[in-house]
Amino acid sequence: MESVRRYVLLVVLLFSFVRNISTSVTHYSIPEEMKEGSVVANLASDLGLDVKTLNQRKMRLDIVANKKYLDVNKETGELYIVEKIDREYICLAKSSCYLKLEVILDNPVRIFNIEVEILDMNDNAPQFRRDVIHLDISEATSKGERFSLSNAVDPDVGSNSVKTYHLSESEDFNIEVQTGRDGSKFTELILKKTLDREQQAVHNLILTAVDGGTPARSGTASVIVRVLDTNDNAPAFDKTMLNVKIMENSPIGSLVIHLNATDLDEGSNSDIIYSYSLYTSEKTQQTFNLNPSTGEITVKGMLNYEDFRIYDMEVIATDHGDNSLSGQCTIKILVEDMNDNHPEISIKSFQSPVNENIELNSVIAVVSVSDKDSGDNGVVDLHIPDNMPFKLRESSDNYYELVVSEPLDREKVPEYEVTFTVTDRGSPPLSDNETMTLELLDVNDNVPQFPQSFYTIRVMENNAPGALLSSLTAFDPDLHENQYLVYFILEREIANTSMSMLFSINPENGNLYALKTFDYEIEKEFLFHIEARDSGSPPLSSNVSVHIIIVDQNDNAPVIVSPWRAHGSVVEEKIPRSTDKGSLVAKVIALDTDSVHNSRITYQFLQVTDATLFSLDQYNGEIRTMRMFSYRDPRHQRLVVVAKDNGEPALSATVTIKLFTVETAVKAYSDMTEVPLEYDIFSDLNLYLVIGLGSVSFLLLITILVTIVLKCQKPKPSKAAPPCRNSVISERNSTIADSTLVSNDAYWYSLFLAETRKGKMVVRQPVPKGSRYIVSSLPRGTGLTDTSGSAASTLQVGINKNMFFLQVPL
DSSP states (O other): OHHHHHHHHHHHHHHHHHHTEEEEEEEEEEETTOOTTOEEEEHHHHHTOOGGGTTTTTOEEEETTSOOOEEEOTTTOEEEESSOOOHHHHSTTOSOOEEEEEEEETTTTEEEEEEEEEEOOSOOOOEESOSEEEEEEETTOOTTOEEEOOOEEOSOOGGGSEEEEEEOOOSSEEEEEEEOTTSOEEEEEEEOSOOOTTTOSEEEEEEEEEESSSSOOEEEEEEEEEEEOOSOOOOEESOSEEEEEEETTOOTTOEEEEOOEEOSSOGGGGOEEEEEOTTSOHHHHHHEEEOTTTOEEEEOSOOOTTTOOEEEEEEEEEEOSTTOOEEEEEEEEEEEOSOOOOOEEEEEEEOOSEETTOOTTOEEEEEEEEOSOOGGGGOEEEEOOTTSSEEEEEEETTEEEEEEOSOOOTTTOSEEEEEEEEEEOSSSOOEEEEEEEEEEEOOSOOOOBOSOSEEEEEEESSOOTTOEEEEOOOBOOSOGGGTOEEEEEEOOEETTEEHHHHEEEOTTTOEEEESSOOOTTTOOEEEEEEEEEEOSSSOOEEEEEEEEEEEOOSOSOOEEEESOOOTTOOEEEEEETTOOTTOEEEEOEEEOOSOTTTTOOEEEEEEESOTTTEEEOTTTOEEEESSOOOTTSOSEEEEEEEEEOSSSSOOEEEEEEEEEEEOOSOOOOSOGGGOOTTSOOOOHHHHHHHHHHHHHHHHHHHHHHHHHHHHHSOOOTTTOOOOOTTOOOOOTTOOOOOOOSSOTTOOBOOOEEEEEETTEEEEEEEOOTTOOEEEEEOOTTOOOOOOSGGGGGTOEEEEETTEEEEEOBO
16 A cells, blocks of 8 residues: 555656656757857747746756757856857758757756757868879770769758869860769769870869859869870871982992881880881892881992892881881882983073064073083983973074974963973983973953853843843953953944943943833833953954843733723622523623733632622633522622732732612523524623623724824924834933823723834723823824824824823723
């Protein structure tokens, strides 16, 4: 029973003690490296303790498993720094660092848990384990090869640790920064191109590690790359072919030649040994000695000119590399006779420069030859190369004249290197030579030439005046003033207008320009000649034909001439409601004055009241019924037809047709060619078409008659000019203004355009109303004599300066 009491008492005391231990944790964060005595926080205030009782309750601070870096001031209750804290020392390589403290008080017993987080400061710079990194890379290493480099270490953590690496500028290397699984940064050196030890044996680089702190800190290391040699260079002689002369009877041991081969490699790869090749004869090897180490060739046997005059040998230089490489040299040794005096040449007279048209057999130079030797060794012969237009003519003993044997042409050969070679008749013969330069002066003997004999130039109409059309450049192979060319347009008049009024050419460079804006509908082509003349004396010239073709632009919109209507008005037509399917309702005709390609017209509905009732042929403009009218169809149908040409961009015109259906017993037929003679062919629709065609024919006849009358008039002799298809009606420095003799309230409609061609009036095509057209070019003041009868009441003529206008009234 007593033991039970003691147990219960112990449990009660333990429960009371645990109840006085605080289960919550007070958290503080401080940066590392704070000065000693710095206050962290007021524990008494934060823990809710009375400052006056701290000494009585014996307040004390217990640091768990760490050195005592902090303490409590019992007078004020402040937590302060006792010793400077180095986070990297306390928590090495840890991402978070905490100091765990316990604040203990007595009477009653209270325990508070304190946790102080030590924040990292960027107080450490990255450091490499080695300040110098050595790498050995073979020059045979391929491009893109990677090499691991020692990484830098930064005791700081987080963003204050190593962030990236930089490499000093290099044409051969760069780096790639990698991130490890633990977040650490390391780098690899990458070879950008293959190395060549012979160009650069050592590469000195600087590798820099930078952390992410603010401000950032960095550390560097030197990277020394030594390029290891491979045997990639073969030995090479100074010259691959050598000719060596040696006098006969030379003493044994005499040096013939010292061969020198070099190898750009190093070490054993550059050690060279010399030897004869298999192509060297036994006779040569017995006569000459080759030192395998130095490459010296010396006389080994007796030399006799009469026995052997030329020795050919091939020497091979081989290096000591694992895969040995070799180079070779061909040597020709010439044994010379004891003929020890060379013949001599003396130029007594030499004429240079000379004109290229110099006459044949003219003397250019006088040369004398001599030789101090006697006998055959003193007899000399003089000659020049065979492929020259000169020959030697002996004038006296040992005197020669150089004369012209063929015509000279400076444009083919501007100068000649004449080499005089004199040779004695010794054994072996000795010779000497002298080279003189003969310069030819230019003569104006070449006509300027154009690259082409005929130029075709296409010019788009509506061009800007002064536009460059083409550059017509000729070439003259002569020199100086004989080569300077001047360009002209050969004058040719077309309809009293010269080509110089239409085109101009730069006399210096041959650039051809247009002086006016061309209109394809008026002028389609021009043909003239351009002359190129040099500045020689006398001058030479040539000319070339130029064909200017005016290219059409789509600058004229289609004009709807049928069905006719006044400007801006709507065409109204009547149609029986009993019209059969496929019957012709109307036909839209549009004309375009552009060229064939741009004037090809297609038709389509822009608006239609009932799309199921009418169809439109896109090529001939015929509007036909697709079905018969029903009682539900409205009596008024509105059709808007657009006529569009084939230009780029396309131009168009529209016509609005209002159809009124009427009740009639007359039946319209879809195809007039199939109507039997007994039917009434004069239905309402056909009657309108017959009247329209009759009017058009009547107006056409009047136009033809008036044009014939105008052509029959005799123009004044001083001013008359034949009409031309490409008539030019404008004069230089003058402006032609339109004028008319018709009052503003008159109602005019020009139906046909007429063009005079070879004295006949030719009907071209219908044109819009109110248009003026040039019939012919007439002198100022020319009158019109009416001989066409009724045409006098239907034609009006306006004459303004040199233009003749014709209008046909409706």
